[in-house]
Every structure is written in C-alpha cells, then in structure tokens.
Amino acid sequence: MKMKTYRIRKPKxxxxxxxxxxxxxxxxxxxxGADITAVVTVADDGGSSGEIRDTIDMAPPGDMRNVLVALSDMPQLxxxxxxxxxxxEDSFLANHAIGNLIIAAVSEMRGSTYDAIQLLSKMMHVDGHIYPSSEQPLVLHAVFKDGTSAVGESKIAIDRKTIDHVFVRNVEGDDTPTAARKVVASxxxxxxxxxxxxxxxxxxxxxxxIPEIGEALVSTKAEVVYICNIMTQKGETEHFTDADHVRVLNNHLKNQFIDTVLVNTEKVPDDYMDPEIYDEYLVQVKHDFNGLREEGCRVVSTDFLELRDGGVFHDGxxxxxxxxxxxFGAKV
Known part of the structure; x- marks a missing residue:
C-alpha cells in the first residue's frame, strides 16, 4: 500500500x-496536490469554439472547457x-460540445467569459484557478520566412510554410492585447x-x-519549464529539433527565459500513429543537446512517452x- 507524501506546503x-x-x-x-493555476489560450478560431466566438462576443470556450474538466472532481456522468x-448531422448544433454552449451561456449572463469561468469553477468544484490569458478573444497572426503572412490560428498550417514569428491582436480593433486579471500576479x-x-x-x-505575460515570464523568479513536444507538427514545426522549439520560444521573448526543458527520449514505434486520426503529426522530434545547451537551459531527458488509442502522448x-x-529541488 502506497503512503501519501505530505509536504509543508503545496508548490504553486x-x-x-x-x-x-x-x-x-x-x-x-x-x-x-499542487496549487494549480491554468492560463489558457484564447486565440482558437476553429471548430465549435470558432463558430461560437464568431456568433457571440466571447473568448473561444473549447480549451477552457477541457481545463475545467481536468481540474474538476465532478462525477464521470x-x-x-x-x-x-x-x-x-444535427443541423445547427452539429459538432458543438455541450460544455462550450454552457460556457457561452454563462458568459452572456455575466457579460464576461472570465467571470463565467470563475463561476463554473465553483459549480464544478475545480481544484485550482483557471484564467483565460486575455479577457478579449484574440486573433493570431503568423509571419512566414518568405515575408507572407496568415491570419487566424486555423489558417496558419494550411500552406505548410516556415514560420518566422507570430503575434496576437484583439478581435475588435488592432489594439495590443492585455493579460487577464490575476495572470501576471500568478x-x-x-x-x-x-x-x-x-x-x-x-x-x-x-x-x-501578450506583452504583459512575456515580461512576467522573463522577470519571474519561478523556475520556467518547457515540456517539449514528442512529434513534429505539419505546417508548424516540420523538421524541428528539440533545440529549435526552445530557440523559437526564447527568440519571441528576446531572452533566454527557459530554465529547464523536459525531453522525451523513448522511441515511438514505427508506423504506430493512426494517420486517419492524428494526421497533423509527422515524425518524432530529433534531439540536439548541444543546441539546447546553447539556449542556456537545463535538460531533463528520459522516457515521458505514453502510447494509447493509436496516438502519441506525454505520460502525465x-x-x-x-x-x-x-x-522542490529548486527551492531547497
């Protein structure tokens, strides 16, 4: 029988x-038993989330729906x-998740997606805090190496061009986005x-x-850890090594702010992934440990792999x- 480990306090x-x-x-x-805060992207413009955000002035609900469920102790039913x-084939309800519709309804009731998520967190007994990264829905812009650009998260990977950098703007107007309440403080x-x-x-x-979030990540005394992807992604990170992923992050914030990177070293079996389901993933990310050292980060490389349902995942x-x-090592 496993004994539960008790600590002086929960890590934030x-x-x-x-x-x-x-x-x-x-x-x-x-x-x-961590003290968890989830900061969730609001730039999704595809699928059910995109349709809802185009219909109602609100942040896209899909990622927040999944995070609510992950941190809730509600019964399986x-x-x-x-x-x-x-x-x-269900007419205008086609492909919509019920949770997305509930988040949209509460957002309309409260006049704010941020407030809706806080209310739903209480209703669903969420263990932790969930904040959208911004209180306004954002549009993602990508500038490619050839000088062309794309607008919208769902459009970026279509032409499979090499991305130079991305930035976000508010849906309404071209104002620079600001962080949601409590995000920077967290x-x-x-x-x-x-x-x-x-x-x-x-x-x-x-x-x-989002400038405020980038500045906070550069200046925080917290250990900043990046969990590197296991597979490359079509139209995003084709031919990327693990060092390329970290380099892109550091370049966007113009600072070597990543302290530690977690890298999976377990091999994905050949022809394991089901291409009918996971068609956006290409090959396993290659390792460049010299490149990672040049980015100034500590590297933890081991088996983080979980294979299930014909897909490749991190073992949580x-x-x-x-x-x-x-x-705990960083705070000793």
Missing part, C-alpha cells in the same frame, strides 16, 4: 498553454454530459511556470506574445513526478 505551479496536452498535465498535477459533442508569485505540452505556434506562443504521471523533483 502555473501551467500555460492550450490544446489536448494541457489537461493531461493538469489532471496529474491535481492528483499530486456529469463530465460525460459536459463533454458530449452533437453529431455532425506568474510572479509562482514557484514554477510550465509551458506545454502543446502546439508551439498556436497553443503556447499566443499566450507568451511521469512528467509531473519530474516537475515535483525540479520544483
């Missing part, structure tokens, strides 16, 4: 990102209902800030290029065990 860990990788880490952090997605007060796992240019960087338990080793 802020996790920044979006997409499917974020909930995996959050769920494992919750199971280990309630989670299944919240996550249920209508069938493609980063400054954290013991650790975790970036990813998630799409480099469309899930992680849309948060970091293994990752979080390493994060706890780092956060």
């Amino acid at each position: 860990i802020v996790v920044v990102g979006g997409g499917t990788g974020l909930p995996v880490i959050l769920k494992s952090l919750r199971n280990q 309630y989670e299944d209902i919240f996550q249920y997605r209508f069938d493609a 980063i400054m007060d954290a013991d650790m800030v975790v970036l990813g796992p998630g799409s480099l240019f469309t899930s992680i960087l849309p948060n970091l290029v 338990t293994k990752v979080v065990e390493e994060l706890f080793r780092i956060v």
Whole structure:
C-alpha cells in the first residue's frame, strides 16, 4: 500500500498553454496536490469554439472547457454530459460540445467569459484557478520566412510554410492585447511556470506574445519549464529539433527565459500513429543537446512517452513526478 507524501506546503505551479496536452498535465498535477493555476489560450478560431466566438462576443470556450474538466472532481456522468459533442448531422448544433454552449451561456449572463469561468469553477468544484490569458478573444497572426503572412490560428498550417514569428491582436480593433486579471500576479508569485505540452505556434506562443505575460515570464523568479513536444507538427514545426522549439520560444521573448526543458527520449514505434486520426503529426522530434545547451537551459531527458488509442502522448504521471523533483529541488 502506497503512503501519501505530505509536504509543508503545496508548490504553486502555473501551467500555460492550450490544446489536448494541457489537461493531461493538469489532471496529474491535481492528483499530486499542487496549487494549480491554468492560463489558457484564447486565440482558437476553429471548430465549435470558432463558430461560437464568431456568433457571440466571447473568448473561444473549447480549451477552457477541457481545463475545467481536468481540474474538476465532478462525477464521470456529469463530465460525460459536459463533454458530449452533437453529431455532425444535427443541423445547427452539429459538432458543438455541450460544455462550450454552457460556457457561452454563462458568459452572456455575466457579460464576461472570465467571470463565467470563475463561476463554473465553483459549480464544478475545480481544484485550482483557471484564467483565460486575455479577457478579449484574440486573433493570431503568423509571419512566414518568405515575408507572407496568415491570419487566424486555423489558417496558419494550411500552406505548410516556415514560420518566422507570430503575434496576437484583439478581435475588435488592432489594439495590443492585455493579460487577464490575476495572470501576471500568478506568474510572479509562482514557484514554477510550465509551458506545454502543446502546439508551439498556436497553443503556447499566443499566450507568451501578450506583452504583459512575456515580461512576467522573463522577470519571474519561478523556475520556467518547457515540456517539449514528442512529434513534429505539419505546417508548424516540420523538421524541428528539440533545440529549435526552445530557440523559437526564447527568440519571441528576446531572452533566454527557459530554465529547464523536459525531453522525451523513448522511441515511438514505427508506423504506430493512426494517420486517419492524428494526421497533423509527422515524425518524432530529433534531439540536439548541444543546441539546447546553447539556449542556456537545463535538460531533463528520459522516457515521458505514453502510447494509447493509436496516438502519441506525454505520460502525465511521469512528467509531473519530474516537475515535483525540479520544483522542490529548486527551492531547497
């Protein structure tokens, strides 16, 4: 029988990102008893989230829905209902997740997606804090190496061009976005800030290029940890090494702000991934340990791999065990 480890206090860990990788880490952090704050991207413009944000003036709900579920202790049946997605042939409800519609309704009731997420966090008994990175929906812009550009998170990967850099603007007007309430304070007060796992240019960087958040990441005394992706992504990180991922992050903030990078070294079996389901992923990210050292970060390389359902994922338990080793070691 395993004995529960009791610590003097919970480590304050802020996790920044979006997409499917974020909930995996959050769920494992919750199971280990961390003081969690999730900062979630609001630049998604595809699928159900994109349709809702185009119809109602609100931040896209999809990533926040998944984070609410990851940090909630609600019964499985309630989670299944919240996550249920209508069938493609269901007319105007087609492909919408019920949770997205609930977030949209509460956002309209409260006049704010930020306030809606705080209310739903209480209703769903969320263990931690969930903040959108900005209180306004954002538009992601990509500038490619050939000088052309694309507007919209869902449009960036279509032409499979090499991205030079990305930036965000408010949906309404071209104003520079500002961070949501409590986001900067959470980063400054954290013991650790975790970036990813998630799409480099469309899930992680849309948060970091909000100037206030980028400045906080550079100046915080927290250990900044990047969980490097296991696979390259079509139209985003084709031919990237692990060092290329870190270099892009550092270049966007014009500072070597990544303290530690977690790198998976376990090989993905040939022809394992189901291309019908995971068509955006290409090959396994190659290692460049000299390049990582040049970026000024510590490297933790081991087996973080989980294979399931024909897909390649980070093993949340293994990752979080390493994060706890780092956060307590850094504070000794």
